Amino acid sequence: MEKSYDPAEVEGRIYDFWISSGLHKSEITNSAKVFSIVIPPPNVTGSLHIGHALNNTIQDILIRYKRMKNFDVLWVPGTDHAGIATQMMVEKELASEGLTKNDLGRDKFLERIWQWKENSGSRITEQLRRLGALPDWEMERFTLDEGLSEAVRKVFVDLYSQGLIYRDKRLVNWDPELRTAISDLEVEQRETRGNYWYIRYPIEGDDGLSVTVATTRPETMLGDTAVAVHPDDPRYSALVGRNAVLPLVGRKIPVIADEYSDPEKGTGAVKITPGHDFNDFEVGKRNGLDIINILDERGYVEGDVPEKYSGLERFEARKAVIKDLEDGGFLVKVEQTVHMVPYGDRSGAVVEPWLTDQWYVNAGELAVQAISCVERGDIRFHPRFWENTYFEWMKNIEPWCISRQLWWGHRIPAWYGPDGEIFVAANEHEAIACAEKHYGEEVTLVRDPDVLDTWFSSGLWPFSTLGWPQDTEELGHYYPTSCLVTGFDIIFFWVARMIMLGLKFMDDVPFRDVYVHGLIRDAKGRKMSKTTGNVIDPIDVIEKYGADALRFSLAALAAQGRDIKLTFPVIEGYRNFMNKIWNATRFVFMNLEPGLVYDSDVDSSRLSVPDRWILTRLNVTLGEVEGFIENYEFDKASQALYHFIWDDYCDWYLEISKFSLYGEDGESKKTTLNVLVRVLLRSLRALHPFAPYITEEIFRIFGEKGVSLPESEGLGSKSILDVQYPTPSENEMFKDESEQVELVKSVVTGIRNLRAIMGVHPSDKVSIHLNSESGEIEDVLRENLEIIFGMSSLGDCVVCGGDFQGKAISEVVSGVEIVMPVENLLDLEKEISRLSKDLAKVSQELKKTEGKLANSDFIKRAPEDIVEKERGKLDEFQSHKKKLEEILRKLSAV
C-alpha cells in the first residue's frame, strides 16, 4: 500500500468494478423489505453542480445503506428535458451560426435538439458516476422517452375528460423575451426602483374637474377602461358614475366604485387596465369593463391605440407617454419608489400580464387530497417545518398554466376542428376518429402547437419511470417510493405536483418521506453563482480531494433545516480523515500474520480490557449510526463514525495494541490482531455508504492479501456492498472495562500534561506517583499499568505510595492524584497559578452541587437517579478540592 491514499488511482477502477459486477442493478425478490428512490432528474443540459452533489450523495448513502441491510433497493436515475432551458441553449447555438429556429422549422429544430442530446446529454450522468453514485443505470429514464410520453398523454387526456384540465382565456404571466406563457412559480418578484407617476384624468363635461391616479406603469394607460375609487371614499363619491377622458387617447372611461381601490394608497383613485394587470382584470370582470390589449407577444405596442405609439417597444412607449402627458399638462407629479416588479426566472425579462388562451390544470381540486395526505402523515417531511410551507402554498393554490409556446417538450395532445372545436386524444388517429363522429364527416384537424410545462412530465416521474401506464412488475414492487431527497426550492414546482398527480393516478402517495436538504453556500454565506464567481465545482473537488472526501464533507455538514457553508478547509479535513483510515489499514496489514484466521468469535475470555473497550465503543457507535441514518441525520451519523475511527480506534486502541503486538505473548497477540481486523472491517462497512471508494478498495486489498475472514465479516464477497451492514451486538458491550479504560485514558492525559508543562522530551522516561482514596480505582490502575507505562512513556510508577515528599508537580484527574517528581520547579508561580485555577473551578462546581443537595425541593422533586448522581459529584468534587488544597499548601511552603 502507498503511504498516502490516492483517490484518483482508485475511483475510476472501483466504479468500473461495481458496474461490471452488476452491483448497481436492482432485483425484485419476494423480500418484504423494499426501498426505492427516484432521482430528482437534473436538466439534461446541465452539468453537476455542488447542489446535485449533495442531493445525490444523500440518495446514494441511503441506497447503499439499505442495500447492505438486505432491502430490495431501486434507485432510478434519469434526466429532465427541461423545456425552456434546453430550447434556449440550442437557440443560442443556432444564433452563433446566424440562424433562428424559424429558419430551420419545427421538425428540423427538434431534430437538432435531439442530436445535441445524443452527443452531450449524458454529461451530467457521467459526472454522477464520478461522485460514486450507484443508481440502477439500466433503469435510466428521460422525460421525453416514449414510455414517459405515453404517460403524459394519458394523464392529459384523463384530466381533460374529467374537467381538471381546461382551456381558458385569462391573463397569464407572459415572458416577452421567450414569447411564452409561464406559470406563477416561474415569476420572480424583485424589488425594483421606479416611479409613481401621478396622472390627471379630466372629467367629461366639467372643465377643471379631474381625478388623479398614480401608476408605476404609465404606458398601460393606453389600455385603461375605467378609474376606480373606493365606494366609501367621500372625496370621490360625486364622481362615481361620471366619465373621465383618457388623456392622449380621448376615450371616455367610467369612474366606478370598487373596493379594490385603497383610499390610503396614492390618491385613492386607481386607473383600471383589465388587459394588463391581474387585479384590474378582476375589477374589470366584476364591473363588466372592456378589455383592451395594447401589446403584442414581443411587448411592443399594438392594437387600438393612437398611431404614434403603435410599434414602440413597451419601455420606449413609456417614455413617449410620459413626455406627452407632461407636454399636455396631465402629469401632476413624479415620486420615486421601490416596488415589486415581476421578472421571468429564465429570461430575466420583465413579465407582462397578457390575455391569451392557455391550458390550465385545476390544481385547487387536486390539492385537496394532497393536503390531507400530509396532514394524515402518509407523507412526512424532514425536517417537519417544511410541511407548513407546503400547506401554505397548497391551500392558496392557483390554476396551473401548463401550456408553453415552445417547441421542445411534450406537445399538447389537442386538435382543433375547422370551427375551433377541441379534440383531446392520446394520438392523432383517435382525435380524427372523435372529430369524424362529431362532425359526421372527415375534416382537417390542426394540432395545438404548444408543449407542456416541463414540470407536468416530471410530476409523473415516480410512476412514469416505473412503467406506468403499463402495469409493470416494477410499479407494483417499488411504488410508492420510500423517500424523496430534494431541495426546498422545488417543493412547489415539483414535490407538490408529484403528490397531486401520484394520488390522482396511482391512488397512493408517490413517496413516504421527503427529506429536504439545505442550499450550499460559499464561505461568506452567499449563494453560489457564476456571476459572483464563487461556485465550487464538485468535479474539481473530486479531482483534488477525492469523491469520498467530498461526500463525507457534504454528509457531515448536512444538519437538518440549515443551509451549508462549504469551505475548502473542511473538505481538506475530511480528505485527511480518508488518509487516516488508509494508514490505520496499513498499520493493520503490517502486523497481519499469514495463515491467521480472523474469526469473529474470538473466545471472549481472552479479550483484554482495551479489546473490550473498543468493541463496546464500536457497538455503541454502530447503534448511534443506525438511528441517525434512519432519521436522516447524516451529519450526526458521519461524525459519530469520524470520532470513533479517529479518536477511539486510531488514537487509543491502535496505540495500545502495539504493546500486545510487539510483545512476547503469542495468544494475546492473536487476539489483538483479531480485534484490530474485526473493528476495522466493521467500521469500513459502516462507513461505506458515506465513503464508498476507499472502503471498497480496502476491502478489495483484504481479499487480495488472502486474509481469511469469517463469513460474517465478508468472506467470499466480491464487494463490501454485498456484506451486511454491521449491527451492534449486545454481547460485545462491556460496561466495566469501558469505564476502566476511560479512567486510564484520563490518567494518561494527566501525565502527558505534566510532561508537557515540564518540557520533557517525548522519548524521555519519567517517574510518576499515583494516589487515590479509592482502593477500587487503585486496583484498576495497577491492572492497567502496562498501558499507562506505554502510553505516557514512564520509567517508573508507584501506585499508592502515600504522600510524596520531594519536589514535584501534580495534578488531580478523575479522583487520581498524579505526582511527577522533578529536580527543580522551573516556575513556581506559574504552577501555583495553574493549580489555583483548577481549584477555583472545582470549588465553584462543589458549591453548586452543595447548593442543590441542600435544597429540599430538589431532593423531593428531582428524579432519584439525578439526586444520586449529584451525591456522587459531591464526593468527587470534595476529594478533588481537598487534594488540590494539599498540593497548593506544599507548593507554597517551598
Place this chain on the structure above:
RNA sequence: GGGCGGUUAGCUCAGCGGGAGAGCACCUGCCUUACAAGCAGGGGGUCACAGGUUCAAAUCCUGUACCGCCCA
C-alpha cells in the same frame, strides 16, 4: 404585511430540560517505523437581550433586537 428558520469559543456549526462540545484557526513541544494530510499537550464562551415556567433553563413559554429565506 404574513409565515418559516437562525443568533452558543476568533470562524463554521453540533447540543434543545439535569456537570458548556466538535472541526478549523491559535499557542507549546515532537519527523515516536500507520499516518507531518501526522502525534502529544494547552488557552479560549455571563450559550443575542428581557421577562416567565421549573427543584433545575443554552435547552420550554412570551416579548424585543438583529440576520436570512419564502409568500403577498
